[in-house]
Amino acid sequence: MHVITVEGLGSCRRGLHPIQESLARTHGSQCGFCTPGFVMSMYALLQSSQTPPTEEQIEECLAGNLCRCTGYRAILEAFRVFAKTSNILYTGVSSLNLQDGQSVCPSTGKPYSVDRHKPTSYNEVDGTKYTEEELIFPPELLLKKPTFLNLTGFGGLMWYRPITLQHVLDLKAKYPNAKLIVGNTEVGIETRLKRIQYQVLVSVMHVPELNVLETREDGIEIGAAMRLSILLNFFRKVVTERAAHETSSCKAFIEQLKWFAGSQIRNVSSIGGNICTASPISDLNPLWMAARAKFRIIDSKGNIKTVLAENFFLGYRKLDLAYDEILLSVFLPWDKTFEFVKEFKQSHRRDDDIAIVNAGIHVHLQEHSDNWVVADASIVYGGVAPCSLSAIKTKEFLIDKI
Ligand code: FES
Secondary structure, three states: OOOOOHHHHHHHHOOOOHHHHHHHHHHOOOOOOOOHHHHHHHHHHHHHHOOOOOOOHHHHHOOOOOOOOOOOOOHHHHHHHHOOOHHHHHHHOOOHEOOOOEOOOOOOOOOOOOOOOOOOOOOOOOOHHOOOOOOOOOHHHOOOOOOOOEEEEEEHOOEEEEOOHHHHHHHHHHHHEEEEEOOOOOHHHHHHHHOOOOOOOEEOOHHHHOOOEEOOOOEEEEEOOOEEEEEEEHHHHHHHHOOHHHHHHHHHHHHHOOOOHHHHHHHHHHHHHHHHHHHOOOOOOOHHHHHEEEEEEEOOOEEEEEEEEOOEEEEEEEEEEOEEEEEEEEEEEEOOEEEEEEEEEEEEOOOOEEEEEEEEEEEEEEOOOOOEEEEEEEEEEOOOOOOOOEEEHHHHOOOOOO
């Protein structure tokens, strides 16, 4: 691992990084939590983009940085200098204030001399020079392969990082109450804020079988440790490559994942963790259920069984999963012609917020005697019951309706 903090980018003493400089110049600085957060989110985006990001990508990368005090205009203005396009509305000259080709001051109405073809930015930082002399990921770390790790912590806590599936299964057989973790986004909250104590934690991040991500003849196989950001990008690629009707579910997941926490969380949290947490307000579980996904479960002896997502959630945080079993992968089938899947989420705030209610909806239409009838349907809600709930009576009512 290679960790860069905001101090690694620049400081008043050593000189500011262009991102910091830009934020300071546009008066976008906030408190000691927000400012480093915004800077590092923007830095991560620039470091991971092959080409300059779009303005939309910049806004998306800041969705996980919630400041309780500010509007974001000055911050976005600071970061727009690094974008592919520069929007004239955010520069010193607005095309609305042009009169006979001359710029006019909006308050006095008097012309002033600015070349309208060369918008002047309030910000003097040149974002195009960004890529020079950046920190790189240390090459010697790239050569290192993950190895088995075993650490102990407070109160006898044991933390394991196996690198083979067999070792994970052996640990699960030995410690049936062991908690599997990937990004620690749920267990971290449970242990720090809810004071829940676990004796054995098993990090499964580096197990190859749990990181599978492949398209098959009949759908997509997704390993349980697959990170949400990687899956989101994979879905985005798949919808450009497959027939439109096959990827209705993928499109619904793309939309839902956009509003799933922020990019920092999506970068490390896994689909298996989200499923097995079995939150009654899970954003994704209603969609897995509606999209007729299947979960592959493996026990400590290596036996594999398949369970329909619809039958996996038994009650409040209760799963059809024995102590010696783990979720191995998720299979998402392609949609057929005239089969449609849609997502729904209602929350207080659009970005980075828990839903009040959410849903996954699936309908399959068929032509019958010059009419379109509902051949199959599924409507699954989150936030209305102890677990994601399928509206079975509604489904029965809809079937065969015109
Ligand atoms: Fe940090 Fe608003 S300035 S929360």
